[in-house]
Amino acid sequence: MTTSLPSVHDDDLLLDRPMAAFIHPDDLPILAANLLRRAANQSDAYEVRMRSATGDSKYILVAATPRLHEGKPNGGIAVITDLTERRNVEEALRLREEQFRLLADNTTDVISHYTLDEQLIYVTPSIN
Numbered sequence: 720m721t722t723s724l725p726s727v728h729d730d731d732l733l734l735d736r737p738m739a740a741f742i743h744p745d746d747l748p749i750l751a752a753n754l755l756r757r758a759a760n761q762s763d764a765y766e767v768r769m770r771s772a773t774g775d776s777k778y779i780l781v782a783a784t785p786r787l788h789e790g791k792p793n794g795g796i797a798v799i800t801d802l803t804e805r806r807n808v809e810e811a812l813r814l815r816e817e818q819f820r821l822l823a824d825n826t827t828d829v830i831s832h833y834t835l836d837e838q839l840i841y842v843t844p845s846i847n
Contacts, residue, residue, distance in 0.1 A: 738797075743768035743776055757785045757795045766802065778802040 742750050746767035756763045762784040768776040780800040785792035823830055823843050832841040 741769050743770055753781070753783065754795075757783055758792055760785050760787070760792050769799075778806045 738754075739747060739750055749765055749767050753763050753765050762782075764780060764782040766778060766780050769779045770776055778801070780802050781797050782800070783795050783797040786794040786796050823841075826843055827845050828843070829846050830841075830843045831839060833839055
C-alpha cells in the first residue's frame, strides 16, 4: 500500500518528521547507512529518491553534516538538491547515444570522425 506523502514545499507537514518518511522504500538502506555516518560525526553526500505527496519520485542529492550539542552529534543539517531534471537529461542523452551507436555500428557506409589535426577518433565497423 502506497501512502501519500506531503509535498516538499509543505513546511507544516515536513517539520518534526523523520527523513525516512519521505524516502523511496528501495533507498532506505542508503539513508540508514548515511545516518550512521552522521551519528559517528561524519559529513556525507548521497543520492536517493524522495517521494512526493502524489507518489512521484524525485532524485535528490543530500549533503548532510552532524549537528553537535556539547561536542556530540544530536541531529543533522542537510541541504537537499533536486537532481530529477539532470537525471532525466542524462537518461535522454544515454538513449540518444545508444540510438546513434546502433545506427553507426550497423550502417554499410563508412562514417569517420577526426579532430582538427586529423587524428582519427571514430570509424564505423563497416570499414572491416
